[in-house]
Amino acid sequence: MEILKYELTKGSKDRVEIIDITKDIDDILATCKIKEGIVNIFAMHSTAGIVINENESRLIKDFKNALENLIPENKNYGHDLIDNNADSHIRTFFIGSSESIPIENNRLSLGTWQRVFFVELDGPRNRKFVLTIIGK
Amino acid sequence: MEILKYELTKGSKDRVEIIDITKDIDDILATCKIKEGIVNIFAMHSTAGIVINENESRLIKDFKNALENLIPENKNYGHDLIDNNADSHIRTFFIGSSESIPIENNRLSLGTWQRVFFVELDGPRNRKFVLTIIGK
Amino acid sequence: MEILKYELTKGSKDRVEIIDITKDIDDILATCKIKEGIVNIFAMHSTAGIVINENESRLIKDFKNALENLIPENKNYGHDLIDNNADSHIRTFFIGSSESIPIENNRLSLGTWQRVFFVELDGPRNRKFVLTIIGK
Numbered sequence: 368m369e370i371l372k373y374e375l376t377k378g379s380k381d382r383v384e385i386i387d388i389t390k391d392i393d394d395i396l397a398t399c400k401i402k403e404g405i406v407n408i409f410a411m412h413s414t415a416g417i418v419i420n421e422n423e424s425r426l427i428k429d430f431k432n433a434l435e436n437l438i439p440e441n442k443n444y445g446h447d448l449i450d451n452n453a454d455s456h457i458r459t460f461f462i463g464s465s466e467s468i469p470i471e472n473n474r475l476s477l478g479t480w481q482r483v484f485f486v487e488l489d490g491p492r493n494r495k496f497v498l499t500i501i502g503k
Numbered sequence: 504m505e506i507l508k509y510e511l512t513k514g515s516k517d518r519v520e521i522i523d524i525t526k527d528i529d530d531i532l533a534t535c536k537i538k539e540g541i542v543n544i545f546a547m548h549s550t551a552g553i554v555i556n557e558n559e560s561r562l563i564k565d566f567k568n569a570l571e572n573l574i575p576e577n578k579n580y581g582h583d584l585i586d587n588n589a590d591s592h593i594r595t596f597f598i599g600s601s602e603s604i605p606i607e608n609n610r611l612s613l614g615t616w617q618r619v620f621f622v623e624l625d626g627p628r629n630r631k632f633v634l635t636i637i638g639k
Numbered sequence: 640m641e642i643l644k645y646e647l648t649k650g651s652k653d654r655v656e657i658i659d660i661t662k663d664i665d666d667i668l669a670t671c672k673i674k675e676g677i678v679n680i681f682a683m684h685s686t687a688g689i690v691i692n693e694n695e696s697r698l699i700k701d702f703k704n705a706l707e708n709l710i711p712e713n714k715n716y717g718h719d720l721i722d723n724n725a726d727s728h729i730r731t732f733f734i735g736s737s738e739s740i741p742i743e744n745n746r747l748s749l750g751t752w753q754r755v756f757f758v759e760l761d762g763p764r765n766r767k768f769v770l771t772i773i774g775k
Contacts, residue, residue: 411750413693419600421549425581445697464691478547499677555736557685561717614683
């Protein structure tokens with residue numbers, strides 16, 4: 368058994384963007400000597416999250432609308448007096464900073480419609496993710 | 504130290520259902536050679552999640568009402584033009600696809616009131632979960 | 640490779656409180672023989688969660704307001720007939736019970752603004768957390 372770490376960096380172009388990073392992760396796993404196990408993808412930011420869902424363009428838009436409906440961008444947040452991104456932090460608070468996913472045969476073992484997304488909530492920015500891979 | 508994988512399948516009967524799978528997981532752990540460690544329960548679907556909470560029938564109803572209040576079933580979602588389950592995806596987006604739980608003495612090490620639930624958000628269906636167990 | 644477990648207890652003073660436990664975790668990691676790896680912090684309660692975000696006092700207040708706006712304390716919940724804390728359970732349902740975080744050089748490998756919080760949702764109480772540390 369082994370534990371290995373990799374770093375993934377990824378840029379965003381919009382303030383709120385839901386970016387499919389499945390291939391980026393699978394490219395790292397393809398060259399990794401751990402073939403079977405689990406990978407944790409951790410976003411090193413407090414205004415960006417990781418989720419697993421389907422990659423369908425209308426649905427991606429629905430996710431963005433849901434974020435805006437539930438946690439609106441401007442709502443007299445106290446933190447906005449310091450840095451105008453309270454909504455980005457609150458959205459991350461509910462979404463979560465990481466996901467753990469099984470690995471099989473040197474790739475993510477996802478369901479048919481599952482993809483891994485980096486949820487940018489205060490872009491555009493370059494973001495850093497740590498992949499911790501455990502297995503054999 | 505070892506890493507082992509198991510598959511759990513579970514059916515649902517309703518569109519939205521919150522199903523206690525604690526015993527299903529403990530039954531697998533009871534026969535597993537890893538006695539101490541951690542287990543990750545991963546739902547291989549983009550319209551089903553995993554949560555930990557109390558199993559009390561009125562509370563289960565409260566959870567369902569909260570899902571409907573926060574993310575209503577019908578709300579002119581774009582994805583509904585393709586597949587009429589945008590709400591199921593958005594709810595999964597916020598709930599998350601997996602949980603990791605400590606193992607002690609061949610069983611889940613949960614608090615007094617904690618139980619593990621599979622949250623069906625687009626049933627009835629048969630669902631598949633991967634248990635990744637790490638420990639010794 | 641090794642797997643080790645530690646228990647952390649922490650008290651809260653208010654019904655809803657967002658408490659920074661980064662130092663408590665780092666103090667445990669500092670004395671741990673696992674230097675590189677990952678730690679899972681698991682709350683053994685169904686009315687308390689773990690999140691990662693920024694520690695800024697106005698933002699902490701924004702988080703509490705968002706919890707109250709999205710899932711109000713009193714709203715004719717069925718569970719309140721049994722135990723007057725349905726909101727605490729529903730909030731935990733959406734926040735989640737654990738987080739997994741990379742470890743580097745005997746400490747949490749967090750981003751510049753990231754801190755680990757225990758979210759008390761039905762205090763004041765003493766709460767128990769299990770740290771499962773995997774690495775070498």
